[in-house]
Amino acid sequence: MADRRVFCLVLDSLGVGELPDAARFGDVGAHTLDHLVAAAGQPHIPRLIELGLGRVPGVHSLPAPAAPAGAFGRLCEVSPGKDTSTGHWELMGCPLEQEFPTFPNGFPPEIIEPFVQRAELPGVLCNATASGTAVIERYAAEHIATGQPIVYTSADSVFQIAAHEQHFGLERLYAVCEVAREILTPYGVGRVIARPFVGEPGGYTRTYNRRDYSLVPPAETSMDRLVAAGVEVVGVGKIDDIFAGRGVTRSIHTEGNDDGMGHTIELARTLESGFVFVNLVDFDMLFGHRRDSAGYRDALERFDAQLIELERELRPGDVVLMTADHGNDPTKFETTDHTREYVPLLACGPGVRAGAELGTRASFADLGATVEELLGLEPAAPGSSFAAALSS
Template identity: 55%
Template sequence: MPVNKKVIIIVLDSAGIGELLDAGKYGDCGCNTLVNCSLAVGGLKLPHLSQMGLGRIAEILGVPPVDNPTACYGKMAERSPGKDTTTGHWEIAGVILNKPFPVFPDGFPAEIIEPFKQSIGRDILGNKAASGTAIIEELGALHMQTGHPIVYTSADSVFQIAAHEEVIPLEELYRMCQIARELLTGEYAVGRVIARPFVGSPGSFKRTANRHDYSIMPPRPTVLNVLVENGLTVAAVGKINDIFAGQGISTSVHTKNNMDGVDKTLTLMRESFSGLIFTNLVDFDQQYGHRNDPSGYANALEEFDQRLPELICALNPADVLILTADHGCDPTTASTDHSREYVPLLVAGKSIKKGVDLGVRTSFSDVAATVARLFGLTFDTGEEFASAITE
C-alpha cells in the first residue's frame, strides 16, 4: 500500500442528474436538479467539470460533452428506498437499507412529544412539517417571547429543533437534541435529529453555521470502518461525522459553507497520511435547493467549479478524487424537498485512466467497493470499478 495515498470523496449535496425509474412513487417525476437548474438560468458555466466529462452524463445547458474527458464519468442509482441525506451517504459508504426511515408529515405523535417536553422542562411550538426558514419567520417571535423551542420536520426523516441563540444557548439546544435522539427509536427512529440555531429579530431571522446533526447509528459496518480497522485514516469534512454518528471516523472538521469545506479538504490533502477524505458540501442543498433558488444553486456550482483546479493540483501521484452527490433537490419545482434522482460520478487522478465511461451504476455502494479496492482491501457490498479506471 503506497505511503500517503488518499481517496477524496466530495459530495455535492443534492446535485442530482435526473429522475430515477421509481421517482413517481416519491412525487418526483420530471426532477433533474442539474439540468433544470441550467435551463432556469440560461446555462451553467462549469468549464472544469465539463472537461472532466460532466456533459457526457446528461445534456446540461452550457456544459457541452467534450471529446477527451480528463476524468472517468457515469451516474449512479440509489438502491435504498428514500431520498434523504443519511440514506444517500450510508449507501455511498456501503450500507443499503431495506426500508426507508420513518417520516411524519403530520408532526410527531404524543408518544414522542410528551416525554420530550417533560425531559426538557418546557413546552414546544410547531410540531409540523415545514420549511426551516418559513417556520422561524412564523414562530420565531413567539419563541422569543415564550422560550419554547420550535420543533418541526420535513418530507425527510428528521426531527428538527430551532432556537434563537440568545434565547436557548447552543449547549442547551444540543442537549435537547440528544434527548430527542434517545427518544426516537424503533418505529420512530428518524434518520437525523438536527439542531437549527438562528439569530436576528422578527422579520430578519437568520440561521447560523452552528447547526449540528445527530444521526442514528449505521446498522452495520461501512467501508469507513474497514479502512480504520486496517490502519488507514478517515477524515470527515462538514456534516459527514454527524451523518455516521462518528462511526469509522478518525478525525473530523466542521465547516461554515462550501468554500470553507473546499479549504479544509485541501488542508487535509496536503497532510501526510493514507486513507479517505470524505467531504460534504451542504450549501447546494441547504441554501439553494430547499429554497427553490436556481440562480443561487447555479452560482454555487460555478464557485465550486472555479476551485476544482486547486483540488486537482493538490492530488499526489497515487491520489484519487471522486465527485458525486447523495440525492437531488431540484430548485425549479414547486416542492422544496429532496428529489429521487440519479447522481453524477466523476473520478480523476494522476494514476487514473481518462475518459472511461463508467455507465449507470446500480448502487451508490459501488463507491465503497471501489475505495476498498483502491487500498487493496475488499468490501462485501457494491461492484468495484477500480479495475476499470486504473492502469
C-alpha cells in the same frame, strides 16, 4: 497504496435525473442539474465540463467533450429513500432495506409529551411539516417570548429543532436534541437536527452551528473497514454527524462549501495517506431547499474554481471522486423537499485514466467498494468496485 489518498466530494443534492421509481416519491420529471441550468443559465464550470460532467448519462444541459479529462458515469440508489443519511450510508456500502419513518402530520403525543417533560420545556411550537426558513420567520417571535423551541419535520425522517442562539442558548439546544435522539431511536427516526438561528424580527438567519444527531448505521460501512485496517478517515463537514461518529478518525466541522473546500485543499497539502470524505452542504441547504437556481449555479462555479486548486495539490496515485447523495430540483416549487434522482459520478487525479466510461452503476455502494479497493482492501459486498476501470 500505502501513501495513496482518495478524496470523495459529495455535492449535496446535485441529482442528474429521475430514478425509475421516482413516481413513488412524487418526483416524476425531476432533474436538478438540467433544470437549474435551464432556469439560471449556463454556469461557467470549465473544469467540470472538461472532466465530463456533460457526458454523464442523462445530462443534456452541458457541453459533452469528445475526449473528457476524467472518468464519468452515474450512480443509482437502491435504498428506499431520498434523504442525507440514506444516500451517504449507501455510498459507504450500507444500503437500507426499509425506509425511515416519516411524520407528514407532525409528531404524535407519545413523542412530544416525553420530549417536553424530559427536556424541561414549557412546550413546543409548530410540530408540523414545514420549510426551515419559513418556520423561523413565522414562529421566532413567539419562541423568544415563550421559550418554546420550534419543532418541525419534512418529507425526510427528521425531527428538527430550531432555537435562537442567544435567547434559548446554543448548548441548551444541543442538550434538548440529545434528549430527542434518545426518545426517537426506538421509533427509527433517521436524524434529530439542531437548527440554531440568530437575528431580530425581519432578519433572522440560520447559522452553521447546525448539528445532526443520527441513528447508527445498521451495518458495517466502508469507513468502518478502512479504520479497522489502519487507514486514516477524515470527515469534512457533517460526515461525522451522519455516521454517528463511527468510521471516522478525524472530523473537521465546516461553515459551508467554501470552508469545506478550504479544509480539503489543506488536507491535500498535508495528509500523508487515507480517505477524505467531504460533504458540501450549501448546494442543498442554501440553494436546493430555497429553490434558488441562480445561487445553485453560482455555487457550482465557485466549486469548479476550488476543484482546480485542489487538483494542483494532488500527488501521484491520488484519486478524487465527485458525486451526490440525492437530488433537490430547485425548480420543483410545489415542495422544498429532496428529489429521487440518479447522482453523477466523476473521477479525476493522477490515479485516473482520462475518458474512462463508468456507465450507470447499480448502487451508490459501488463508490464505497471502489474506495476500499483503491486503499488496498478487498472490497466488500454489496458494492461492486470500478477501481479497475479508473486505471485500465
